[in-house]
Structure formats: structure tokens, C-alpha cells
Amino acid sequence: MNLATAAASPLSGRVAIITGSTSGIGLGIARALAEAGADIVLNGLGDLGQIETTRNELADTTGVKVVYNGANLLDGADAASLVTDTLNQFGRIDILVNNAGIQHVSPIEDFPVDKWNAIQALNLSASFHTIRAAFGPMKAAGWGRIINLASVHGLIASPYKSAYVAAKHGVLGLTKTVGLEGAQFGITCNAICPGYVxxxxxxxxxxxxxxxxxxxxxxxxxxxxxxxxxxxxxVTVEELGAASVFLCSDAARSITGVALPVDGGWTGQ
Known part of the structure; x- marks a missing residue:
């Protein structure tokens, strides 16, 4: 690969899983990583016909391999299988972006227990299960990039969002711990904390x-x-995609265990 190609495709040869990537932030990050040269594993909900259209469009416009895995991240075993399926298909996992999430807004005294449980399962526990499955292969390879999409609500709170705020604070704790555990093995783990997108x-x-x-x-x-x-x-999905590409680059190899606000100055006040 010549220098011009390396600059244009800094993630060429890498394989990236992005959860919750059939729309919104996840799709924006998947597009940015694909444009940087990474092969992509999409995951998320939606109409299967529309997902296939999205997959084809992303592959055609970027020239990388794009596959879809419909693992249900509310189930821990299924979340882990997203990683093992990728390893079986590609032989490697270099980049893991935990983006999938749900939200529910309600006063605490009325907050539905099933909503609380689902938010913890998808917004926090799913990240544990995917990281747990990916960490060993990344460690063996001596290189890995893990990005957890937290939120400004991982840093501060807002009323009526008890489950979401609790889960996102947990994501930051998980990020710091994994960052420490991967520090000597070429693995970084960081959180992006968007404001409202x-x-x-x-x-x-x-x-x-x-x-x-x-x-x-x-x-x-x-x-x-x-x-x-x-x-x-x-905040735009393109901005979050660009931040993700940077955190996956060699320029960011000394950045780990951090929470990066992309929040229009919200937490700077």
C-alpha cells in the first residue's frame, strides 16, 4: 500500500462491528469506518429488505465488504455470538463499536420495571458481553479498538431518565476498566459522549x-x-463518525479509558 492509499484508507484490512448500525448514529459511524477502509458488520433492528438495501449501498459506495448480523443484543449469549460469528466469517475482529441503545422517559415513581431491565440489558450489559467475547482475540492479535457510545448523560443527569442515566454512567465505568486491562496489549477502549443528535x-x-x-x-x-x-x-452523525475514525487510528493509540464529550459545549459549562 502506498502512502496516498494509506492516508485515504487508514483502516484498510481491519474488521469492524458496529451495533445498532442499521440507522442513526450507528449507521453514520459504520459509513465513516467503511470510508476509512474497514470491512463492516452491521447489526440492528428494522425491515430486512431496507437493511439489505442499506448494506448494498454501503458496500457499493465504499468498496469494502459489508455484512449484516441480526443478533439480539438483549440476550447476552446472542450478543457474544455477534463477535464469534464475525471471527468465523472474517478470521479477525479489530474494531468494536457498542452503539445500540434504547431510551424511556418517565418519572421515577412510574418508571416501568420492564423498561428499566431492557435499558440496562441493551445499553450496558450488551457492551459487556461483546467486549468479553472480543477482548481475547484482540489481545492475541496485539491490536484492538473498542468504542462505547455513552452519552452526555454518562457524565451528568437529567430528570425522568433514571434507567438511561444509570446505564450510561455504567458504560463509562466499564470503559475505564477495559482501557486499563488492554493498555499493555495494544487495545484501547474509549467512550464517546454525544449531546443531542x-x-x-x-x-x-x-x-x-x-x-x-x-x-x-x-x-x-x-x-x-x-x-x-x-x-x-x-450534533451530527458525521461528526461522531469522524471522531470514531480518529479513535481507531494509530494517532490515538495513547488515548484510552477516556470519555470524549461531543456535546456542543454542554459539559463545558
Whole structure:
């Protein structure tokens, strides 16, 4: 590979799993990693026909191999199988991006127990299961990049989001621990903490928050969601994709165990 090709495709030859990557943030990160040369394993929910269209489009536009794995991350064994299936198919796993997540907004006294359990399972425990399965192969290879999509809510709290805030704080603890365990083996583990990003997940939050607080949709957007972001705009999936490519690059090999806010200045206040 010549220098120009290496610069254009810094992740060429790498294999990346991105959970929750059939839409939104995960798809944006998958696209950025593919454009940097990595082969991609998509995972997530949605219409299978639409997922296949997305897979084909991503492969055609980037020239990398793109496959889909429908593992149900609410089940720990299934989450681990996402990694083992990738190893069986590609013979390696270099990059793991834990992005899949769900949200529910409710006052604590009314918070449904089943929602609490599901949020912990997908937003926190699934990351444990995928990391547990990927860490050994990465250690044997002497190289690995693990990125956990946490949230600004891994650093601070907001009312009515007890399960989500608890899970995302847990993700940061997991990130620090794995960063320490991988430090001598060429494995980094970092968390990206986005502020509000315009995605289907946030679209759902708008309606739930409006109902919980008894205010209008516009009030939620301007006076709740973007009130804390000094830039007064939503973070973009392209920005998160670029941050992910950097954290996977050799330039970031000394960055591990950190929580990187991409939040429009929210936590800088």
C-alpha cells in the first residue's frame, strides 16, 4: 500500500462491528469506518429488505465488504455470538463499536420495571458481553479498538431518565476498566459522549418528554434538548463518525479509558 492509499484508507484490512448500525448514529459511524477502509458488520433492528438495501449501498459506495448480523443484543449469549460469528466469517475482529441503545422517559415513581431491565440489558450489559467475547482475540492479535457510545448523560443527569442515566454512567465505568486491562496489549477502549443528535431515538424522546413535562414539541426542542448545548444545534452523525475514525487510528493509540464529550459545549459549562 502506498502512502496516498494509506492516508485515504487508514483502516484498510481491519474488521469492524458496529451495533445498532442499521440507522442513526450507528449507521453514520459504520459509513465513516467503511470510508476509512474497514470491512463492516452491521447489526440492528428494522425491515430486512431496507437493511439489505442499506448494506448494498454501503458496500457499493465504499468498496469494502459489508455484512449484516441480526443478533439480539438483549440476550447476552446472542450478543457474544455477534463477535464469534464475525471471527468465523472474517478470521479477525479489530474494531468494536457498542452503539445500540434504547431510551424511556418517565418519572421515577412510574418508571416501568420492564423498561428499566431492557435499558440496562441493551445499553450496558450488551457492551459487556461483546467486549468479553472480543477482548481475547484482540489481545492475541496485539491490536484492538473498542468504542462505547455513552452519552452526555454518562457524565451528568437529567430528570425522568433514571434507567438511561444509570446505564450510561455504567458504560463509562466499564470503559475505564477495559482501557486499563488492554493498555499493555495494544487495545484501547474509549467512550464517546454525544449531546443531542438528531436521530430516530431523539425523535421518540421529544414526544415522550413533551408528555412527561406537559409542554409542546417546540418547547422540548428549544428549551429542553438544545437549552444545554451552547452551539444551539444538534450534533451530527458525521461528526461522531469522524471522531470514531480518529479513535481507531494509530494517532490515538495513547488515548484510552477516556470519555470524549461531543456535546456542543454542554459539559463545558
Amino acid at each position: 438528531w436521530t430516530p431515538l431523539v425523535e421518540g424522546q421529544i414526544e415522550d418528554t413533551a408528555k412527561a413535562r406537559g409542554i409542546s414539541r417546540d418547547d422540548v426542542i428549544n428549551n429542553v434538548l438544545l437549552a444545554a448545548q451552547p452551539t444551539k444545534r444538534f
